[in-house]
Amino acid sequence: MAGGDLRPASATAGHGSFVEVVAVCVRYLPLLIMMAVWELAGRSGLVSQQMLPGVGAIAAAFFDLLQSGELVINAWRSLSRAAAGLGLAVIIGMAIGLLMATRPLFRNVINPIVRILYPMPKSALIPLVMIWFGLGDASKIFLIFLGCLLPVIVSAYHGARGVNPFVIWSATSLGASKEEVLREIILPAALPDILAGCRTALAFSFILMVSSEFVIAKDGLGFLIGSLGDGGNYPAMFAVILTVAGTGFVADRLFGSFVNHCLRWKEQA
Amino acid sequence: MSTLSALLKREGLMQALVLAGLALVWEASSRAGWVHPFLLPPLSDVLVRLFTDMQSGAVFVDLGLTLYRALTGFVIAAVLAVPLGILMARKRGVQWFFDPLISIGFPMPKIAFVPIFILWFDIYDTSKVIMITFSCFFPIVTATYSGTSHIDKWPLWSARSLGASENQLLREIILPLAAPSILTGLQIALPVGMITTIVTEMLMGGSGVGGAMIAAGRFADSVGVFAGIMEIAILGMVVIRALDRLRARLLVWHPENRAH
Numbered sequence: 001m002a003g004g005d006l007r008p009a010s011a012t013a014g015h016g017s018f019v020e021v022v023a024v025c026v027r028y029l030p031l032l033i034m035m036a037v038w039e040l041a042g043r044s045g046l047v048s049q050q051m052l053p054g055v056g057a058i059a060a061a062f063f064d065l066l067q068s069g070e071l072v073i074n075a076w077r078s079l080s081r082a083a084a085g086l087g088l089a090v091i092i093g094m095a096i097g098l099l100m101a102t103r104p105l106f107r108n109v110i111n112p113i114v115r116i117l118y119p120m121p122k123s124a125l126i127p128l129v130m131i132w133f134g135l136g137d138a139s140k141i142f143l144i145f146l147g148c149l150l151p152v153i154v155s156a157y158h159g160a161r162g163v164n165p166f167v168i169w170s171a172t173s174l175g176a177s178k179e180e181v182l183r184e185i186i187l188p189a190a191l192p193d194i195l196a197g198c199r200t201a202l203a204f205s206f207i208l209m210v211s212s213e214f215v216i217a218k219d220g221l222g223f224l225i226g227s228l229g230d231g232g233n234y235p236a237m238f239a240v241i242l243t244v245a246g247t248g249f250v251a252d253r254l255f256g257s258f259v260n261h262c263l264r265w266k267e268q269a
Numbered sequence: 270m271s272t273l274s275a276l277l278k279r280e281g282l283m284q285a286l287v288l289a290g291l292a293l294v295w296e297a298s299s300r301a302g303w304v305h306p307f308l309l310p311p312l313s314d315v316l317v318r319l320f321t322d323m324q325s326g327a328v329f330v331d332l333g334l335t336l337y338r339a340l341t342g343f344v345i346a347a348v349l350a351v352p353l354g355i356l357m358a359r360k361r362g363v364q365w366f367f368d369p370l371i372s373i374g375f376p377m378p379k380i381a382f383v384p385i386f387i388l389w390f391d392i393y394d395t396s397k398v399i400m401i402t403f404s405c406f407f408p409i410v411t412a413t414y415s416g417t418s419h420i421d422k423w424p425l426w427s428a429r430s431l432g433a434s435e436n437q438l439l440r441e442i443i444l445p446l447a448a449p450s451i452l453t454g455l456q457i458a459l460p461v462g463m464i465t466t467i468v469t470e471m472l473m474g475g476s477g478v479g480g481a482m483i484a485a486g487r488f489a490d491s492v493g494v495f496a497g498i499m500e501i502a503i504l505g506m507v508v509i510r511a512l513d514r515l516r517a518r519l520l521v522w523h524p525e526n527r528a529h
Contacts, residue, residue, distance in 0.1 A: 030366045030368075030369050031370065031373070051388060108283045108287065109287050112287045117502075119502075120498075121460065123465075123467045123468045123479075124478070124497065124501040125498065126468075126471060127497070128486075131494060207461075210378055211380050211464075214380075214472055215468070215472065215483065221381075225384055226384065238385070241382060241384065241385060249376050249377050251376075
């Protein structure tokens with residue numbers, strides 16, 4: 001992540017809050033500049049308003065969609081699919097990854113499958129899930145599940161393999177059972193890797209959610225974008241696209257702070 | 270050493286066995302009618318289709334178009350993103366302007382912008398390539414920026430005190446030291462670019478593996494869909510392996526390649 005280090009440490013108490021506010025403004029000024037350029041490009045007639053609706057028109061369309069409930073309903077449909085696929089992938093992927101790291105036989109059977117599936121662009125499976133599960137929820141949940149599964153498996157496997165064996169031996173010699181070793185040693189040690197894998201999976205879930213809804217859907221944000229575009233309602237189309245992009249951004253940031261919270265026991269590198 | 274290579278061979282054998290077993294189960298389950306052949310056509314049918322398409326050349330046209338679009342977008346993204354990432358790490362003003370834009374753009378699902386690019390550039394190769402460039406750009410610039418800004422200051426200072434010019438500094442110190450991060454960024458961007466290529470082809474048509482697959486899906490030609498999945502799986506593997514090789518080639522001198 002391109003870090004934001006311009007913000008001064010809040011340790012500069014006293015008038016620190018004012019300095020912080022100014023620093024945040026300075027930091028996000030480029031965004032305002034870009035928005036102004038956007039607005040001016042349309043206003044000045046340099047680019048047609050049809051191609052690039054103004055910021056105001058997009059905001060108005062956004063509130064219309066919000067009021068009519070269209071945005072909320074479709075967002076709910078999309079996000080619940082993404083959450084279902086991602087949740088299943090995290091649970092099952094962690095189990096598979098940890099089993100691969102601890103059971104050699106299991107690893108030998110699963111590894112070739114992972115190796116074949118891992119480099120495949122998962123969006124290629126959209127026509128397949130359409131044939132298998134039709135146009136409903138199941139096809140999209142399955143696609144998101146498959147796409148998110150592999151990063152979780154691989155990261156859980158690498159994390160669990162990287163555990164220092166001495167620690168496991170000491171625990172075992174002190175009488176820890178297999179379950180205790182897994183819960184007290186392997187899981188915490190593999191957690192940073194697993195969480196990093198989940199963050200990748202989160203990004204994939206958004207990509208696959210939107211692209212599958214573009215191609216096959218009767219509802220959802222991707223479908224809404226497509227139908228607004230087909231109808232020539234471009235301000236509304238831009239509004240939904242920016243909503244999707246913003247939701248993806250917020251989800252990533254929330255997950256990032258969740259990761260920091262989970263790993264607060266870890267020494268900072 | 271010999272036990273290690275024996276073990277590796279045994280693992281290779283094991284993997285081949287697993288794959289052969291899977292292929293057998295696939296073939297048997299649709300031949301025996303456990304699964305409807307529309308949902309899972311026999312593997313042999315899929316391979317025959319691949320073979321006839323190879324003879325007619327259709328496979329190579331589709332694969333060629335997909336590869337051309339993916340690589341063009343990817344290369345343009347790299348050409349734009351690597352210099353920008355380095356500039357961001359070196360020049361305060363560039364960093365100030367681009368850092369917020371890129372840290373907001375990086376985690377966004379870029380694929381959502383496809384309809385905007387269709388609106389602006391129509392549905393032909395231009396808009397596909399621009400979309401692919403757009404989605405590959407952010408991982409590369411982020412990795413380059415973080416790699417360049419974490420370069421140790423000592424080699425820079427030493428080189429400068431020995432009279433190195435800015436150009437020499439860039440070529441001899443910054444690029445080699447940032448190369449591992451830049452390559453990691455490229456390795457993240459390439460699969461993203463492949464995913465984007467397939468989706469844009471599915472949405473805009475115009476041949477390519479994605480276009481061929483969605484056409485096969487619409488005509489309920491499940492053999493065609495499976496043949497497409499195989500083609501794209503092979504293409505993905507080849508492209509990603511090639512980039513791994515390139516990394517090993519470029520970083521021969523780096524400790525990461527000395528470990529084993």
